[in-house]
Structures are given as C-alpha cells and as structure tokens.
Amino acid sequence: MTRPQAQTVPLATESERDRRRPGPPRPVHRIREDAEALEIAHLLAERFQAGAADRDRERRLPWDEIEAYTESGLGAITVPKDFGGTGARYETLAKVFKILCAADPALGQIPQNHFGVLALVHDIGTPAQKARIYADVLAGHRIGNAGPERKTRLITIATTRLEETGEGLRLTGERFYSTGSIFAHYIPTRAVDAQGRAVQVWARGDAEGVTVIDDWNSFGQRTTASGSVIFDRVAIDPLLVFPVHAFADRPGLAGPISQLIQAAIDAGIAQAAFDDACRFVRERARPWMDSGLEQATDDPTILHSVGHLATELHAAQEILYEAGRVLDRVSAAPVTAQSSAAASVAVAEAKILTTEIALEASETLFDLAGSAATRAAHNLDRHWRNARVHTLHDPVRWKYHLIGNHELNGALPARHQWN
Incomplete structure (x- = not known):
C-alpha cells in the first residue's frame, strides 16, 4: 500500500517562540470520582476535536486548549486521595488519554510527562516532596x-550537570524531546550530580x-512542541532533586505507567483514523x-475491512x-520485583497492539475512502503522520523481546521509563 507523504512543517519564528509562556497557575476544578474524570474528558474531547485538523495544518500550539484542560482538573487525577x-x-488514566487523543493526539500527548514524573514522585518521593508537588499540581x-540529549550516542548518557556552588545548586545542560515543557510551570530533567550519580532535577x-525553544519540526504530532530546553546555571531548590540512583534496584510502577500512557495515545490515534x-466512506466514497x-x-470488501479494523481496534483497547x-x-x-515485571509485561502487550492498529487503521483509511480522501483540504494524512511519529516513541520490536524473554526465561524487564 502507498503511504501518505511527509509534508514540510513550518518552524516558529523567534518572535513567535517568545510570544507566549505559561501564565501563573489558575484555580482548578477538583475531580472527586473516576466517572467524573471520564465525563470531563469526553466534554473536552468534543471541544478539542473541532480545531484539531486546523491546528495540525497551521502548526498552531494549543495554548487555550491546554488552559482549559488544566482548569478541568484532569491534571490532578492521579494525586492520591490522602493529598x-x-x-x-x-x-x-488510560481511558482519559485515549478519549483526548482520539480528538487530537498531539494535544492529548502534551500531559504525558506530567503524569509520568508524578508516578516517579509516588515511587521515590519523600513525604515533603510529595506534599509540595501534589499541592502545586492541585x-x-x-x-x-x-x-x-541529542549530542550523545547512547540515550542513557547525560552531560547535563547539577553542580554545588557557593550560590547553591545550579543546573546546566541542553535537552530535546521535551514534550509539554513550553506549557509547563515545572520542567524536570535527568542530570549527573557532583558525585557522578543520576538525579532527577525539577x-x-x-x-x-x-x-x-520550539524547534520541533516532525511531520507528525506537530503541535506537541517537543523541542529543546536549555539550562544555563539554573538555580534549583534542593527539595526538588530526586536521587534516582538510590532507587535503581527498587521495584516501582513509574515505567509501566509511562508506557500505559504511550499505548493509550496510540489507541486514540487509531480510533480517530x-x-x-467510516465517516468518509458513508459520506463521500463511491463504490x-x-x-x-x-x-x-x-461493498462487501469494504465491509470486510471495516469489520477487521473494528475487531483489531476493540481488541487493542x-x-x-x-x-x-x-x-x-x-x-x-x-x-x-515480580509484580512490577507483571505490570511491564501487561503494558508491553498493550503497546504492541495499539501500535499495530494505529498504523493499520491510519493507512487503511485511504484504501477504503479512495483517492478523494488524499485531498489536502481533508487533512486525513495527519492520522498516519501522527501514528508513524508517535509509535516511534520506543521500538515495539523490543516489546516482543521483553515478553518472549519473560515467558521463556523468566527474565524480569529492565526498570526504566520505557518499560
């Protein structure tokens, strides 16, 4: 099958990059129950879907939509009840991400790191750190x-440094793939401290x-603003330093939670495609x-294909x-260790299936809808572009390896944010 071709993405100018930064936090709604969170997600999705194609086409960052999302209270749903x-x-959480990403997967992806680092806080944060961060999120x-970092050959190597100076802690380094940071009040990152140990610094x-810097120019997920962040001797609150080196061998759920979110984003992309x-076949396609x-x-061949996609989509979900x-x-x-491994295996299975259906649905769309669907006015290629880009977040081939090694050899998955 032929695939939609990538399109050139206009980068923001210097004036546009500096035009907006997050304003002071505003009061947010307190969501009390899971059912309310899902109801709010559906309401926001209806609003977000209306402008999704235009935001993608124009590469317009969703500032107003992110404010609406934050004020809805969805950003605080994983804060424990005790806090x-x-x-x-x-x-x-998986359903919320799937609902939002079916409306606009670039917008829906923006909070991924918000929840990913909150999971790490839950795993290793001190009571004082939890009290501070949870209160700020609320x-x-x-x-x-x-x-x-982009300038190292291995993803695990960090040249970003947290230094102890006469003026306190200072952070220096340059990072990329910084989804959500342009909208963020806190920007966590990995660094190496004065003793050469891995730490997470906020x-x-x-x-x-x-x-x-809004220098994200991928052909898909265009409005996640997943570009660069530069730290130049930035003052750091000692309370907001997490010694991740001390917990390298401690079982936790931060990795599986992060992967659950990635799988939910792909499920949303698949649903949108x-x-x-179906809409295009009903309204425009000719037999x-x-x-x-x-x-x-x-057309029986179209009915068969739609039935196949529906089955694969529902199974993945x-x-x-x-x-x-x-x-x-x-x-x-x-x-x-065993329960953490079970969680990693479960989300690996989900990641495999949501990856495959996102790619298949976004490509088969054109086979079913016909050549009229390729017109730029419809912007339907955004589904394939989004699927192709986001499913590269981490290689799904290694999910098969993770599952196979666990089933055959009893091997426990490595503990990091991609497992």
Missing part, C-alpha cells in the same frame, strides 16, 4: 519534561537561565464500478484497559 486528589484508577501547576519553567474512515452497487457502504487494571491491582499492594 486531596482524585486517586483515580490507572484504567481511568493548584494548577503543569509539569513538562526535558528529555534525552527546574521552574520561568527561572532565570531556562530557555524553551477509524472514525474518519467500485465492478461491484454493481450504488453505495460504497454496501481492551488489552490496554486490562493493562490499566493490572496496574491497579499491583499498586494496591507493596510492589515487588
């Missing part, structure tokens, strides 16, 4: 992430020496001349939600 949050189930603070987004394929039919919706339920069961008890 005033919803304490939502991980199955609910007050409307958004959390981004300054991702891996910088304020508005701190002197922090520069967020499937929905648009093939040899069929002798008057409507494309009666159910495995995704089951992975969320596995996380819920594991998190209800002290996490062990």
Whole structure:
C-alpha cells in the first residue's frame, strides 16, 4: 500500500517562540470520582476535536486548549486521595488519554510527562516532596519534561550537570524531546550530580537561565512542541532533586505507567483514523464500478475491512484497559520485583497492539475512502503522520523481546521509563 507523504512543517519564528509562556497557575476544578474524570474528558474531547485538523495544518500550539484542560482538573487525577486528589484508577488514566487523543493526539500527548514524573514522585518521593508537588499540581501547576540529549550516542548518557556552588545548586545542560515543557510551570530533567550519580532535577519553567525553544519540526504530532530546553546555571531548590540512583534496584510502577500512557495515545490515534474512515466512506466514497452497487457502504470488501479494523481496534483497547487494571491491582499492594515485571509485561502487550492498529487503521483509511480522501483540504494524512511519529516513541520490536524473554526465561524487564 502507498503511504501518505511527509509534508514540510513550518518552524516558529523567534518572535513567535517568545510570544507566549505559561501564565501563573489558575484555580482548578477538583475531580472527586473516576466517572467524573471520564465525563470531563469526553466534554473536552468534543471541544478539542473541532480545531484539531486546523491546528495540525497551521502548526498552531494549543495554548487555550491546554488552559482549559488544566482548569478541568484532569491534571490532578492521579494525586492520591490522602493529598486531596482524585486517586483515580490507572484504567481511568488510560481511558482519559485515549478519549483526548482520539480528538487530537498531539494535544492529548502534551500531559504525558506530567503524569509520568508524578508516578516517579509516588515511587521515590519523600513525604515533603510529595506534599509540595501534589499541592502545586492541585493548584494548577503543569509539569513538562526535558528529555534525552541529542549530542550523545547512547540515550542513557547525560552531560547535563547539577553542580554545588557557593550560590547553591545550579543546573546546566541542553535537552530535546521535551514534550509539554513550553506549557509547563515545572520542567524536570535527568542530570549527573557532583558525585557522578543520576538525579532527577525539577527546574521552574520561568527561572532565570531556562530557555524553551520550539524547534520541533516532525511531520507528525506537530503541535506537541517537543523541542529543546536549555539550562544555563539554573538555580534549583534542593527539595526538588530526586536521587534516582538510590532507587535503581527498587521495584516501582513509574515505567509501566509511562508506557500505559504511550499505548493509550496510540489507541486514540487509531480510533480517530477509524472514525474518519467510516465517516468518509458513508459520506463521500463511491463504490467500485465492478461491484454493481450504488453505495460504497454496501461493498462487501469494504465491509470486510471495516469489520477487521473494528475487531483489531476493540481488541487493542481492551488489552490496554486490562493493562490499566493490572496496574491497579499491583499498586494496591507493596510492589515487588515480580509484580512490577507483571505490570511491564501487561503494558508491553498493550503497546504492541495499539501500535499495530494505529498504523493499520491510519493507512487503511485511504484504501477504503479512495483517492478523494488524499485531498489536502481533508487533512486525513495527519492520522498516519501522527501514528508513524508517535509509535516511534520506543521500538515495539523490543516489546516482543521483553515478553518472549519473560515467558521463556523468566527474565524480569529492565526498570526504566520505557518499560
């Protein structure tokens, strides 16, 4: 099958890059129950879907939409009830991301790191760190992430440094793949401390020496602003330094939770592509001349393909939600090496299936809808572009390896944010 071709993406000018930064946090709604979180997600999705194609086409960052998302209270749903949050189930978290990403997967991806680092706080944070961060999240603070470095050959090597100076702690380095950081009040990143140990460091987004650059120019997921962050001797609060080196061998759920979110984003992309394929066939597609039919919706080959996609989509979604339920069961008890491994295996299965259906649905859309669907005015190629880009977040071939090695050899998956 032919694939949609990549399009050139206009980068923001210097004036546009500096035009907007996050304003002070505003009061947010307190969500009390999982059902309310899902209801709010559906309401926001309806609003976000209306402008999704235009935001993608124009590469217009969703500032107003992110403010609406934050004010809705969804950003605080994983804050534990003991700290005033919803304490939502991980199955609910997966459903929220899937709902939002079916409307606009670039916008829906932006909070991924917010929840990923909150999971790390839950795993290794001190009571004082949890009290500080959870209170800020409940007050409307958004959390981004300054991702891996581009100037090293290995993703695990960090040249970003946290130094002890006469003026206190200072952070220096340059990072990329920083989804959400342009919208964030906090920007966590990995660094090496004065003793050469791995730490996670939280910088304020508005701190002197922090520069967020909108230089993300991928052909898909265009409006995630997943570009560069530069730290130039940024002052760091000692309370916001997490010694991740001390927990390297401690079982946790931060990695599986991060992967659950990635799988949910792909499920949302698949849903969007499937929905648009059905809509286009109903409203615009013409039956093939040899069929002798008057409507494309009666074409048995199209019916077969739609049935196949629907089955694969529903299967992937159910495995995704089951992975969320596995996380819920594991998190209800002290996490062990074996239960952490079970969580990683469950989300790996979900990641495989959501990756495959996102790619298949976004490509088959054109086979079903016909050449009219390729017109730029419809912008339906965004589904394939989004699927192709986001499913590269981490290689799904290694998910097969993870599962096979666990099933055959009893090997426990390595503990990091990609497992």
